Amino acid sequence: MRAIELFSGIGGMHFAAKECGLDTNIDVVLSVDINPVANKVYEHFFPSTNHKELNILSLKPEQINAYNPDILLMSPPCQPFTRNGLVKDVDDERAKPLLHIIENLIPYLQSLRYILVENVKGFECSVARNKLTTTLNQSGFTFREFLLSPKHFGICNSRLRYYLLAKAKPLSFNIAIQNEIVCDNTWDTKLCKSITKVSDVLCERGEDLEKYLIRDDLLLKYYKVLDVVTRNSTGSCCFTRSYGTYLRGTGSVFSSLDDQQVKQITNCENCDLESLKNLKLRFFTPAEIAKFMCIPITNFPVSDKKAYQLLGNSINVYVVSRLLCLLLS
Structure with missing residues (x-):
């Protein structure tokens, strides 16, 4: 199976392709991203992959067809659709590469049989999503949509994301009906x-x-x-690209104390600094956040700040690996 990975970032989709453990190997024959820092990390972990640093708007169908891809993997920029942003949707400049794929690539890719798209919650009610599904229908694909979090798979992290799986007809799915969004993982019995x-x-x-x-x-x-x-917590908040720089709403922090001790200190009306310092609160390291996201990375060839930014834009590898198994089954 020959895969092309667009908006490749640090290689989350590539890691997921290796993780899914199918009898059929998935070979990433081309990966593309415009971010030089992300590309540095990608090439560090996948030095043998044919990786291109270029604007997706420059890609032409004949360039993609030359690779005879079976699978298209992509995680387009989420900023046009995130609920915490301006939600400019297709009017956002950052949505243009996705629109280019929808309008100028997908209808003309001759060997393409499978597509996997990841984005934030909110994409499901966007104009961009409607354009994508219209193109898929017109190009002979059937598709399924999901809103899933790692918590659904037993992972102690919340990261609710939108996913779309598409297959070229006559290939079909054995779950749900088209145009209904699946919001659980009852179709999958394998937990992390x-x-x-x-x-x-x-x-x-x-x-x-x-x-x-x-x-x-x-x-x-x-x-x-x-x-x-704490150590025994079975949940944590979604880590964003601002983690380590901002505290409010960017992800959980860790205390080496137990739950009861943390509650005693933080529930105090007027905590003094010495009491708070007893919590020994710290940010999770980039390597720890990578583990939350099931990315098999222990070190990054960039600064912690850059690593946090890249991880905040990445995917949960385990969740995508399970979706890939469903897509290719």
Whole structure:
């Protein structure tokens, strides 16, 4: 199976293709992204892949057809559709590459049989989504849509995302009817058993964690809005690209104390700094966040700040691997 990975980022789709464990190997014959920092990381982990740093708007059907792809994998920019943004949809400049794929590539790809698209919740009610599904119908594809979180698969992290799977007819699906969004994983009995609680992601040995401690002034200002998790926590909040820079709504932070001790300190009406410092609150490291997202990475060839940004734009590898298994089954 020959796959092309567009908006490739740090290679989440590529990792998922390796993870799904099908009898048929998935060979990523081309990956494309315009972000030089993401490309540096991608090439670090997949040095043998034919990787191109270019604007997707420059791609022509004949260039893609030369690779005879069976599968198209893509995670387009989410900013035009995220609920925390301006929601400019197709009027956002960052949506243009996706529209180019929809209008100028998909209808003309001769060998294409499978498509997987990932984006944020909100994409399902966008004009871009309607354009995509219209093109799929006109090009002879049947499709299914999903709103899924890693929590559905037993993973201790919330990251609700939209997914679309498409197959060229006469290939078909054996779940749900078209135009209904699937919001659970009852179609899949295989759960992830390795990342079920926070202790499963911790990389505390042999690493300098002092630099990840939250500064005193930020502790006093934001402790009431922080999502604090401990070793035994079975959940954590979605990590965004601003993690490590901003505290409010960017992801959970870690305390080495137990749950009861954390509650005793944080439920206090007027916590003083010394009490808060006893929590030893810290940011998760990039390697730990990668584990939450089931990305098999232990180090990044870029700064922590850049790594957080790249991870915030990436996918959960396990979830996508299960969807790939469904798509290709």
